[in-house]
Amino acid sequence: MRFLLDAEQRAFTGSLDKMLTAADTPAVVRAWSRGVHAAGRALWSRIAEAGVFALAVPGSRGGLGPLPVELAAAFVELGRHAVPGPLVETATAAVLLAGLPEPGPAGRLVPALLSGEALATVAWTAPYALDGDTADVRLTVTGEGLRLAPGHGPVRPSLDPARRLTPLDPGGELLLTGPPPARALVYARLCTAAQALGVGEALLDRTVTYVRQRTQFGVPVGSFQAVKHRLADAKTGLEFARPLLFGAALTLDPADVAAAKVAAGEAAYATARAALQAHGAIGYTAEYDLSLWLTKARVLRAAWGDPDSCRTEVLRGAGRR
Amino acid sequence: MHSAADEAFRAEARAWLRAHVPAEPPPSLETEEGFAAHRAWEAELAADRWSVVDWPARYGGRDAGLVRWLLFEEEYYAAGAPGRVGQNGVSLLAPTLLAHGTEEQRARVLPPMATGEVVWAQAWSEPEAGSDLASLRSRAVRVSGGWLLSGQKTWSSRAAFADRAFGLFRCDPDAERPHLGLIYLMFGLRAPGVTVRAIARLDGRPAFAELFLDEVFVPDADVIGEPGDGWRIAMAAAGNERGLMLRSPGRFLAGADRLHRLWRARGEPESARARVADALIGARAYQLFAWAAASRLAEGGSLGPESSMNKVFWSEYDIALQETALDLLGPEGEAADTEWAERYVFALAGPLYAGTNEIQRDIVAERLLGLPKGRRG
Ligand SMILES: Cc1cc2nc3c(=O)[nH]c(=O)nc-3n(C[C@H](O)[C@H](O)[C@H](O)COP(=O)(O)OP(=O)(O)OC[C@H]3O[C@@H](n4cnc5c(N)ncnc54)[C@H](O)[C@@H]3O)c2cc1C
Numbered sequence: 082m083r084f085l086l087d088a089e090q091r092a093f094t095g096s097l098d099k100m101l102t103a104a105d106t107p108a109v110v111r112a113w114s115r116g117v118h119a120a121g122r123a124l125w126s127r128i129a130e131a132g133v134f135a136l137a138v139p140g141s142r143g144g145l146g147p148l149p150v151e152l153a154a155a156f157v158e159l160g161r162h163a164v165p166g167p168l169v170e171t172a173t174a175a176v177l178l179a180g181l182p183e184p185g186p187a188g189r190l191v192p193a194l195l196s197g198e199a200l201a202t203v204a205w206t207a208p209y210a211l212d213g214d215t216a217d218v219r220l221t222v223t224g225e226g227l228r229l230a231p232g233h234g235p236v237r238p239s240l241d242p243a244r245r246l247t248p249l250d251p252g253g254e255l256l257l258t259g260p261p262p263a264r265a266l267v268y269a270r271l272c273t274a275a276q277a278l279g280v281g282e283a284l285l286d287r288t289v290t291y292v293r294q295r296t297q298f299g300v301p302v303g304s305f306q307a308v309k310h311r312l313a314d315a316k317t318g319l320e321f322a323r324p325l326l327f328g329a330a331l332t333l334d335p336a337d338v339a340a341a342k343v344a345a346g347e348a349a350y351a352t353a354r355a356a357l358q359a360h361g362a363i364g365y366t367a368e369y370d371l372s373l374w375l376t377k378a379r380v381l382r383a384a385w386g387d388p389d390s391c392r393t394e395v396l397r398g399a400g401r402r
Numbered sequence: 403m404h405s406a407a408d409e410a411f412r413a414e415a416r417a418w419l420r421a422h423v424p425a426e427p428p429p430s431l432e433t434e435e436g437f438a439a440h441r442a443w444e445a446e447l448a449a450d451r452w453s454v455v456d457w458p459a460r461y462g463g464r465d466a467g468l469v470r471w472l473l474f475e476e477e478y479y480a481a482g483a484p485g486r487v488g489q490n491g492v493s494l495l496a497p498t499l500l501a502h503g504t505e506e507q508r509a510r511v512l513p514p515m516a517t518g519e520v521v522w523a524q525a526w527s528e529p530e531a532g533s534d535l536a537s538l539r540s541r542a543v544r545v546s547g548g549w550l551l552s553g554q555k556t557w558s559s560r561a562a563f564a565d566r567a568f569g570l571f572r573c574d575p576d577a578e579r580p581h582l583g584l585i586y587l588m589f590g591l592r593a594p595g596v597t598v599r600a601i602a603r604l605d606g607r608p609a610f611a612e613l614f615l616d617e618v619f620v621p622d623a624d625v626i627g628e629p630g631d632g633w634r635i636a637m638a639a640a641g642n643e644r645g646l647m648l649r650s651p652g653r654f655l656a657g658a659d660r661l662h663r664l665w666r667a668r669g670e671p672e673s674a675r676a677r678v679a680d681a682l683i684g685a686r687a688y689q690l691f692a693w694a695a696a697s698r699l700a701e702g703g704s705l706g707p708e709s710s711m712n713k714v715f716w717s718e719y720d721i722a723l724q725e726t727a728l729d730l731l732g733p734e735g736e737a738a739d740t741e742w743a744e745r746y747v748f749a750l751a752g753p754l755y756a757g758t759n760e761i762q763r764d765i766v767a768e769r770l771l772g773l774p775k776g777r778r779g
Pocket residue numbers: 306523524525526527528531532533534556557558559560610751754755756757758759760761778
């Protein structure tokens with residue numbers, strides 16, 4: 082019985098963290114938000130090289146997995162570093178496509194996704210797909226089945242400037258008739274929960290650093306109890322979401338994953354609110370890097386299952402037991 | 403998720419509890435007759451060595467370790483077994499004696515604690531020393547062969563009916579800082595010089611008491627550790643109180659399950675849906691957090707200031723759960739003679755005792771986040 086990451090898993094996330102720290106992700110996010118993708122794609126290749134997109138794909142299809150615990154740990158790091166792009170969607174597309182029979186488009190697309198050569202997006206639980214204008218592979222899931230969309234509609238901005246919302250064109254090649262495996266949705270949720278937790282961690286870290294150094298009334302604002310207590314609550318929320326995330330990665334039970342999604346999403350969002358408040362006006366500016374995480378914490382709450390639908394899943398799961 | 407041997411232990415506990423848990427819950431342990439009934443229950447548990455499963459066998463335990471203790475607790479609460487009257491001693495004094503006591507003290511104090519024969523109260527707080535506990539003024543004066551205690555203690559849980567108490571006293575009024583110069587010791591609640599006055603809590607039950615001490619003699623054998631070292635020793639135990647030992651996840655898993663069943667029985671009202679789901683999520687989070695902590699301890703780590711986070715989590719969680727239940731009950735929620743009402747009144751005190759949540763948040767902020775100390779103390 083183990084409820085902690087082992088040495089190998091810690092080494093993996095540690096090296097990912099190091100690589101992302103060196104990559105100056107804030108600059109990459111800002112370029113990505115302006116529609117300049119070169120740096121983002123270069124970073125993407127390195128993330129793929131580290132094996133991140135292969136973690137959910139079985140070895141028989143060229144992947145490394147399924148390794149859901151490692152996948153969750155990797156997505157915490159991606160969130161912590163605010164890496165832009167359809168990360169969850171590419172991992173999910175890899176799961177969807179790897180589930181299809183080998184000859185056919187999947188045989189060609191899966192290796193491209195795993196190597197980082199291609200980015201994918203998926204329209205499934207929302208009326209649009211994330212970054213459909215940047216993605217090379219666009220999948221739509223409807224009642225009828227799974228399709229390779231021929232193109233995308235007009236781009237709408239997101240509350241998070243690093244994300245773009247794109248409806249996908251109807252039609253295109255039908256890859257699968259009937260509903261795709263529920264497992265793919267479970268992976269999408271797990272990755273989103275992990276990313277949210279990482280976003281929350283980054284927000285708290287940066288806020289703690291800030292309030293230790295910003296002074297008012299002659300003392301650091303971090304010595305004021307009202308500030309401390311709000312950050313202590315943020316810490317508590319994040320630390321109790323973490324075991325849910327890794328517990329869900331172990332079971333991959335839809336109710337467990339939904340619980341992790343609610344807890345991580347809410348904890349990250351509460352942390353974002355606390356972070357903004359503790360920063361004062363500078364936190365409200367787009368030029369200050371905190372904004373990169375602040376806006377993401379809000380949108381990840383609703384991505385791949387909003388709190389309400391996830392709570393429904395939790396209640397359904399408890400009814401089953 | 404657990405080994406076959408652990409699951410076998412769980413099954414053994416479950417079978418025992420199924421055969422022994424009384425069908426009718428005993429009266430509240432905050433009443434005199436309830437206290438006696440709960441004492442008898444401790445003895446019944448102890449007879450088959452289920453009262454302190456994680457203790458060494460020579461003191462009445464099973465050497466079961468933390469993991470099996472957690473499993474036992476899950477089964478205990480799932481079975482609807484009675485509250486534990488020996489809790490103060492078992493979760494606070496016993497770990498202290500195991501870490502800092504003498505072998506003579508352990509052999510003398512622990513076995514009757516395990517059977518409920520001697521029930522212990524915690525005598526830390528004073529009228530002028532609550533959150534600022536180190537400012538306490540009750541004193542211990544050196545005499546031949548021991549110490550004389552004088553002063554006043556208050557809010558001592560279950561002291562109205564308990565047998566003995568452990569607490570902090572000032573033995574060196576000239577010490578440089580208030581945290582130094584304290585002594586940690588044990589004394590009898592019916593010893594000469596002790597007056598116990600029960601205090602009614604919100605629902606009128608005598609849940610705690612104040613203690614007036616007038617030259618109460620304590621032999622050297624009842625001093626824990628060195629005189630002057632009391633604060634350090636007591637604080638090591640306080641982590642236990644806030645952390646897992648006081649509130650194992652089993653209690654909240656059972657509570658969330660009860661709440662979910664109540665919600666369903668009431669026709670699944672939409673107004674409480676999110677809160678019921680959050681109760682299920684919170685219980686699971688607490689359970690997995692505990693398992694992670696157990697893994698860390700098994701690998702030689704310690705809990706430390708994490709238990710403050712733990713305490714804030716469970717105390718807020720408990721209130722939210724009980725409030726949701728009362729809301730679901732509607733007008734019936736007002737009735738005070740239900741287990742829901744009792745649990746609600748009990749939960750309300752959670753953010754106060756074992757160090758208020760304000761103090762715990764300070765600890766989280768300062769010791770886990772590294773924020774600067776404020777102007778306190
Ligand atoms: C049900 C129950 C059982 C108890 N059982 C025991 C027992 O068995 N043994 C025992 O010794 N004690 C016991 N206590 C006492 C408990 O430990 C104290 O109530 C607690 O430490 C708080 O002290 P106080 O009540 O004097 O409140 P105070 O210290 O007077 O605090 C009043 C308010 O001010 C806040 N406050 C104080 N200082 C600060 C600060 N620095 N920053 C922010 N806020 C602050 C507190 O958080 C609180 O909200 C029990 C209490 C209850 C309610």
